[in-house]
Amino acid sequence: MNDLIIIFTTTLMYSTPLIFVSLGGVMSEKSGIINIGLEGMMTLGAFVASWIALTTGNPWLGFLSGGFAGLLLASLHALASIYWGANQVVSGMAMNFLGGGISIFLCRIFFEGASMTPPLDLALKIPLIFNQYATVYLSFITTLIIWFIFKFTKLGLRIISAGEHPKAAISAGVKVNFYRTFGVLASGFLAGLGGGSLSIVIVSNFRPTLISGQGFIALAALIFGKWNPVGSMLACLFFGFSQALVVYIGGLENVQISSQLLSALPYVLTLVVLVSFMGKSTAPSALGQ
Amino acid sequence: MRFNGVVLSAILLVSLSLSSYSLKAATLKVGMVTDVGGVNDQSFNQSAWEGLQKTKKDLGIKISYQESKQDADYPANLETLYDAKNDLIWGIGFKMADAILLAAKQNPKQKYAIIDYSYGNKTPPNVLGVMFKAEEGAFLSGYLASKMSKTGSVGFIGGMSVPIIHSFQYGFKAGALYANKKIKFNEQYAESFTDAAKGKAIANQMIGKGSDVIFHAAGAVGDGVIEAVKEKNKMAVGVDRDQNYLAPNNVITSSMKRIDNAIYNVVNDLGKGTFKGGTTIEYGLKDGAVDVAPTTSKMVPSVLMEDISKLKKSIVEGKLKIPATSSAFATFVKSLK
Numbered sequence: 269m270n271d272l273i274i275i276f277t278t279t280l281m282y283s284t285p286l287i288f289v290s291l292g293g294v295m296s297e298k299s300g301i302i303n304i305g306l307e308g309m310m311t312l313g314a315f316v317a318s319w320i321a322l323t324t325g326n327p328w329l330g331f332l333s334g335g336f337a338g339l340l341l342a343s344l345h346a347l348a349s350i351y352w353g354a355n356q357v358v359s360g361m362a363m364n365f366l367g368g369g370i371s372i373f374l375c376r377i378f379f380e381g382a383s384m385t386p387p388l389d390l391a392l393k394i395p396l397i398f399n400q401y402a403t404v405y406l407s408f409i410t411t412l413i414i415w416f417i418f419k420f421t422k423l424g425l426r427i428i429s430a431g432e433h434p435k436a437a438i439s440a441g442v443k444v445n446f447y448r449t450f451g452v453l454a455s456g457f458l459a460g461l462g463g464g465s466l467s468i469v470i471v472s473n474f475r476p477t478l479i480s481g482q483g484f485i486a487l488a489a490l491i492f493g494k495w496n497p498v499g500s501m502l503a504c505l506f507f508g509f510s511q512a513l514v515v516y517i518g519g520l521e522n523v524q525i526s527s528q529l530l531s532a533l534p535y536v537l538t539l540v541v542l543v544s545f546m547g548k549s550t551a552p553s554a555l556g557q
Numbered sequence: 558m559r560f561n562g563v564v565l566s567a568i569l570l571v572s573l574s575l576s577s578y579s580l581k582a583a584t585l586k587v588g589m590v591t592d593v594g595g596v597n598d599q600s601f602n603q604s605a606w607e608g609l610q611k612t613k614k615d616l617g618i619k620i621s622y623q624e625s626k627q628d629a630d631y632p633a634n635l636e637t638l639y640d641a642k643n644d645l646i647w648g649i650g651f652k653m654a655d656a657i658l659l660a661a662k663q664n665p666k667q668k669y670a671i672i673d674y675s676y677g678n679k680t681p682p683n684v685l686g687v688m689f690k691a692e693e694g695a696f697l698s699g700y701l702a703s704k705m706s707k708t709g710s711v712g713f714i715g716g717m718s719v720p721i722i723h724s725f726q727y728g729f730k731a732g733a734l735y736a737n738k739k740i741k742f743n744e745q746y747a748e749s750f751t752d753a754a755k756g757k758a759i760a761n762q763m764i765g766k767g768s769d770v771i772f773h774a775a776g777a778v779g780d781g782v783i784e785a786v787k788e789k790n791k792m793a794v795g796v797d798r799d800q801n802y803l804a805p806n807n808v809i810t811s812s813m814k815r816i817d818n819a820i821y822n823v824v825n826d827l828g829k830g831t832f833k834g835g836t837t838i839e840y841g842l843k844d845g846a847v848d849v850a851p852t853t854s855k856m857v858p859s860v861l862m863e864d865i866s867k868l869k870k871s872i873v874e875g876k877l878k879i880p881a882t883s884s885a886f887a888t889f890v891k892s893l894k
Binding site: 270274277278281282285372376380381382383384386387390466470471472473475477478480511512514515516518519527528530531 | 751759802
């Protein structure tokens with residue numbers, strides 16, 4: 269029973285930041301804009317969340333500020349790829365460099381030259397609800413909201429139309445650029461929240477290596493989840509679960525598997541499930557155009 | 558064009574002779590290239606720079622550093638320090654091993670030194686490798702962890718299964734067994750030096766299995782380990798530098814590498830003309846290059862601190878040999894019985 273609880277808790281802990289970022293990917297790519305800059309937006313969000321939580325003493329304010337920092341960085345991506353016609357992959361890559369660079373630059377300015385922030389006091393962390401951090405529940409609620417937006421609202425339909433048939437949408441009077449901008453900004457906001465849910469929840473300090481690859485895993489989860497908010501969330505949970513398995517099996521005394529092999533398990537499992545159980549994953553038809 | 562070439566080379570010659578002249582007149586110059594952490598990384602690089610600053614204060618050495626933003630910056634930074642006519646150029650961290658080797662071959666008259674790397678018997682004559690007997694520091698923190706544990710079980714979380722991490726692991730285990738022959742261990746590798754979430758998950762699991770003191774030698778993975786310990790109000794042992802500031806009520810000690818002291822020693826040797834190029838130095842407790850953290854006495858009762866100074870004495874005198882590998886550890890365990 270104790271083992272099950274540990275696997276369950278680890279799964280949730282691992283998945284939460286990924287779910288936020290992956291949902292961010294959904295918002296952007298549904299509107300037709302590729303966003304491989306999620307990692308950079310996540311990094312900036314992680315730093316700003318930690319910084320603001322430390323200086324104001326309010327973790328929620330820090331968490332939200334992380335989101336807005338991601339949004340600010342995303343606005344550059346939106347400008348470049350929607351209004352200036354830049355290649356979306358190149359612009360996204362630039363966001364990854366910028367996000368990491370700006371974080372360290374700001375960190376050095378505000379923390380006397382250090383490239384990591386001091387730790388947040390335990391009392392200043394986001395509260396636990398039923399033994400899980402509140403951000404865990406928030407990530408599920410956010411999934412539901414986004415699912416609802418795409419399923420039932422005009423806003424969702426227009427974002428989808430911008431991503432599927434922008435020309436038809438324009439002739440029907442939909443302001444495609446507006447909805448695409450909305451999608452990219454929302455994606456930056458969510459990626460920033462994802463970063464914050466790592467730097468002030470899972471740990472209590474930011475350092476440059478804190479975000480190393482999570483943004484790209486979230487991007488993979490988005491494709492795995494067929495560009496669908498609920499699917500992406502399930503993909504992130506699946507990835508979190510396989511990491512939890514790695515930790516669990518690695519801790520068993522009578523099972524001797526090399527830890528190198530074991531650490532490849534999440535990626536192997538993902539591949540197996542992707543190839544054998546999932547049908548074709550189709551991107552929005554105007555993605556990247 | 559030919560005329561220009563002649564003029565240029567003449568200028569070059571003059572400037573070269575001028576600069577070599579000024580070199581003779583000046584005091585020693587030592588520079589260091591940081592790895593990607595930068596000079597204020599609150600870790601290796603910062604400790605190295607503190608060591609150099611001490612040489613400036615005590616020995617009047619001229620010091621400078623070049624920061625690397627990515628691995629690709631190493632060769633260029635080494636070149637910059639070479640052009641600046643340093644007497645000795647430091648590379649901080651094993652990641653720079655290839656860049657240093659290449660630079661040393663290109664500039665055979667320039668002296669280089671590298672932290673945490675040994676080229677073995679292939680060390681070029683102008684390079685000094687500096688290694689640490691991490692196991693000696695880890696032994697002391699293992700002893701403390703074992704004595705402080707209320708559950709009789711301690712944990713070890715390693716980054717990757719490589720020799721440098723093994724020396725921490727077996728040193729720690731040896732110390733823990735030395736303190737309490739019945740101590741139980743939970744050991745696990747994260748296979749990462751960056752995944753803090755994994756560190757936290759492993760630490761939570763170990764706490765669930767009854768370990769109440771956890772030692773990590775896993776870089777940034779340790780942020781997660783210390784966070785888990787902080788949340789569950791258990792104890793942790795930090796690594797490389799004094800990590801007590803990460804959780805002042807929970808990090809009881811840290812197994813430190815005093816890179817500052819190692820750098821100071823080598824630069825001091827250079828000044829005395831006893832720089833041992835072509836070899837690898839192993840610094841341990843007796844050189845003050847590994848130690849338990851200064852904040853240890855804050856958390857640990859003074860009786861144990863006295864034990865630690867006795868243990869230090871026997872290690873320095875060579876009465877107590879600390880294992881750094883799995884086979885040496887097996888021998889050590891036998892000797893305890």
